[in-house]
Amino acid sequence: MPAQLPAGAKIRYGGDHNPEQWPREVWDADHAAFDLASIDTLTLNVFAWATLQPDEDSYDFALLDAVVERTVAAGRDIVLATSTGALPPWLAHRHPEVTRTDFQGRRHVYGQRHNACPSSPVYRRLSAELAGRLAERYAGTPGLVAWHVGNEYGGFDGGCWCDLCAAGFRDWLQQRYGTLDRLNDAWNGAFWSHTFTDWAQVVPPSMLSEHWRGPDHTAFQGITLDYRRFQSDAMLANFRDEKARIREHDATTPVTTNFMGLFRPIDYHRWAADLDFASWDNYPPGPREHVRTALAHDLMRGLKDGAPFWVMEQTPTITASRDVNPVKRPGVLRLWSWQAVAHGADAVLYFQMRQSRGASEKYHGAVLDHAGRTDTRAFREVAALGAELAALGDAVLGARTPARVALLVDWDSWWLAEMTDGLNRHARYVDTALAYYRALWQAGAQVDVVPVTAGLEGYDVVVAPMLHVLHDGVAGRLGDVVARGGSVIASFWSGRADEDGNAFLMDVPGPLAPLFGVRVEETDSAAPGVVNPVTLIDPDREGETAEAATTHVESVVSEASLVFEVLVPQGAEVVGTYGADFYAGRPAVTRHRGPGGGEAWYLGTALDDAGTAWVVRRALARHGLVGPYADAEDVELAVREGADGERTAFVLNHAEVAVDVVAHASGRDLLTGRDVAAGETLHLAPTDVVVLREDAQTTRR
Numbered sequence: 001m002p003a004q005l006p007a008g009a010k011i012r013y014g015g016d017h018n019p020e021q022w023p024r025e026v027w028d029a030d031h032a033a034f035d036l037a038s039i040d041t042l043t044l045n046v047f048a049w050a051t052l053q054p055d056e057d058s059y060d061f062a063l064l065d066a067v068v069e070r071t072v073a074a075g076r077d078i079v080l081a082t083s084t085g086a087l088p089p090w091l092a093h094r095h096p097e098v099t100r101t102d103f104q105g106r107r108h109v110y111g112q113r114h115n116a117c118p119s120s121p122v123y124r125r126l127s128a129e130l131a132g133r134l135a136e137r138y139a140g141t142p143g144l145v146a147w148h149v150g151n152e153y154g155g156f157d158g159g160c161w162c163d164l165c166a167a168g169f170r171d172w173l174q175q176r177y178g179t180l181d182r183l184n185d186a187w188n189g190a191f192w193s194h195t196f197t198d199w200a201q202v203v204p205p206s207m208l209s210e211h212w213r214g215p216d217h218t219a220f221q222g223i224t225l226d227y228r229r230f231q232s233d234a235m236l237a238n239f240r241d242e243k244a245r246i247r248e249h250d251a252t253t254p255v256t257t258n259f260m261g262l263f264r265p266i267d268y269h270r271w272a273a274d275l276d277f278a279s280w281d282n283y284p285p286g287p288r289e290h291v292r293t294a295l296a297h298d299l300m301r302g303l304k305d306g307a308p309f310w311v312m313e314q315t316p317t318i319t320a321s322r323d324v325n326p327v328k329r330p331g332v333l334r335l336w337s338w339q340a341v342a343h344g345a346d347a348v349l350y351f352q353m354r355q356s357r358g359a360s361e362k363y364h365g366a367v368l369d370h371a372g373r374t375d376t377r378a379f380r381e382v383a384a385l386g387a388e389l390a391a392l393g394d395a396v397l398g399a400r401t402p403a404r405v406a407l408l409v410d411w412d413s414w415w416l417a418e419m420t421d422g423l424n425r426h427a428r429y430v431d432t433a434l435a436y437y438r439a440l441w442q443a444g445a446q447v448d449v450v451p452v453t454a455g456l457e458g459y460d461v462v463v464a465p466m467l468h469v470l471h472d473g474v475a476g477r478l479g480d481v482v483a484r485g486g487s488v489i490a491s492f493w494s495g496r497a498d499e500d501g502n503a504f505l506m507d508v509p510g511p512l513a514p515l516f517g518v519r520v521e522e523t524d525s526a527a528p529g530v531v532n533p534v535t536l537i538d539p540d541r542e543g544e545t546a547e548a549a550t551t552h553v554e555s556v557v558s559e560a561s562l563v564f565e566v567l568v569p570q571g572a573e574v575v576g577t578y579g580a581d582f583y584a585g586r587p588a589v590t591r592h593r594g595p596g597g598g599e600a601w602y603l604g605t606a607l608d609d610a611g612t613a614w615v616v617r618r619a620l621a622r623h624g625l626v627g628p629y630a631d632a633e634d635v636e637l638a639v640r641e642g643a644d645g646e647r648t649a650f651v652l653n654h655a656e657v658a659v660d661v662v663a664h665a666s667g668r669d670l671l672t673g674r675d676v677a678a679g680e681t682l683h684l685a686p687t688d689v690v691v692l693r694e695d696a697q698t699t700r701r
């Protein structure tokens with residue numbers, strides 16, 4: 001389903017507001033402060049179920065009425081949440097089966113949030129009922145721009161392992177497989193005498209059944225893979241329940257839920273069609289995670305075919321959930337907010353507008369602290385950013401990213417590669433994807449992060465890190481890219497398993513082998529820190545063009561680690577060879593050229609950043625996709641292009657030092673109003689941002 005975004009005249013700015021947590025005299029102070037910060041959009045009612053429904057038979061909207069009324073009076077737009085992300089105590093008390101059972105098999109009593117069993121009929125009935133009553137009451141409210149269903153689905157342990165879920169799992173399996181013969185085949189039931197003769201014998205994979213050590217250690221990957229798919233679908237059914245009830249009363253206002261970026265428990269690709277627009281909560285795990293964040297933005301933008309998304313939450317200062325919670329340094333909030341816009345965000349919202357008085361997020365950062373001060377550094381930075389966004393107006397609203405590069409992300413591959421015995425527990429899916437993304441990012445390539453089911457016709461370069469599970473049709477679509485002259489790059493552990501999670505009974509990388517012209521003879525692993533040097537030699541070193549000769553390094557030695565596939569070329573050229581161990585001199589990296597001039601690169605090991613960049617830049621350069629700031633470390637270029645073809649280039653300095661770069665285009669910096677001429681020196685202070693509306697036809701290649 002194509003994206004349907006809330007209408008608006010500018011990048012929305014605001015966040016979660018919880019006035020139900022403090023006295024009414026504070027509400028006026030809040031709104032006065034919001035005026036100072038150009039706040040235009042507030043998310044209301046995220047966790048208020050206990051207030052809205054004091055018992056099973058009564059509802060009370062008086063407080064929410066007052067909150068909504070005050071927000072409307074202030075002229076601010078509203079994102080209205082359905083409050084179903086945390087159970088009220090009476091509900092768990094009256095219907096104990098509504099709470100989650102954890103992976104250890106323990107039925108939880110009451111507490112926390114994200115605490116409902118997704119399969120519970122009571123939860124499904126009452127959450128949908130609440131969403132319906134909210135929609136009935138508030139549909140048509142002036143300034144209601146979006147519905148926010150639930151909150152951070154899967155946020156606690158990623159699921160439930162109760163008897164209700166067991167029954168739901170059996171139903172799901174019957175839908176998927178039809179017969180027990182097919183199920184037993186999919187799960188390779190002949191192993192360890194796991195042949196099921198009745199659906200009732202199937203139980204959820206947990207520490208009471210197939211697992212040892214934890215969620216990633218399962219005796220039967222097929223069972224655990226299916227359970228992850230089932231739990232993702234069960235929570236999606238919860239979302240659908242609520243959305244359907246909202247639609248009974250409100251046919252048009254867009255509906256979303258706040259995702260969490262690179263979040264493993266939920267297959268966001270399987271959810272994407274049900275959301276009207278994508279939104280996510282951006283909490284980078286560390287102070288220098290701007291590349292990982294860029295990948296997450298691109299993943300979220302890819303959910304709705306490149307349409308803009310929202311940052312539903314970010315913190316102005318600190319988070320509260322980590323052992324150590326450093327504040328964002330001066331300028332970082334602004335830098336990361338503009339990074340979001342640069343990657344396609346049409347809203348930049350906070351959690352939270354005012355600090356909670358007590359409980360888990362009492363010290364979580366907020367626009368307003370407990371004292372409500374507007375003379376703090378944090379508030380000043382929030383207000384300054386609000387003024388910039390207001391001044392930008394609609395300049396990039398709705399604009400898209402003109403990407404010629406795709407990076408494939410696949411939850412099945414993520415799940416299976418990380419739960420399979422016999423590989424290397426230290427080689428992680430996101431780390432691998434991030435290694436390739438980092439090389440693309442530093443080279444200034446605009447990247448769409450898309451599912452393996454996506455059409456690849458629009459891309460010159462397709463990168464498929466750890467394509468562990470090979471879905472039907474993927475090999476063919478990658479082959480098509482090469483056949484029309486494009487470039488494909490794949491990593492180790494690709495083409496290993498079918499959609500059931502079973503190995504292909506053929507050479508690795510399975511059905512991908514003809515495309516890459518290579519087979520894997522054996523796979524060695526090593527602990528982190530063990531290095532095998534891989535020498536990469538330019539396969540085009542003879543007869544290359546003059547331009548290539550000046551931009552390509554002829555050879556490089558890369559410190560490879562973790563996984564070492566020993567490759568046997570079957571038509572591919574050898575580009576990299578191992579330097580140590582009994583397979584010294586054997587191929588580690590290959591390139592297979594297709595008849596149409598396309599190239600299929602296979603990297604059988606985890607090269608270091610320099611080695612990965614060496615390969616990735618070769619592929620990009622062949623298509624003219626290396627960006628103008630590729631050699632300025634930690635300088636990011638992201639482009640949005642409007643329907644009218646107008647290009648806005650965001651140049652972001654994530655380095656901790658000032659950097660001088662040569663402007664790639666003429667245009668006007670929309671933040672300063674300054675005219676920039678192509679070729680002039682742009683001085684970028686640390687955390688600096690330039691939003692360059694390019695003059696037509698001035699881009700330097």
Ligand SMILES: [Zn+2]
Nearest residue numbers: 117160162165
């Ligand atoms: Zn359950």
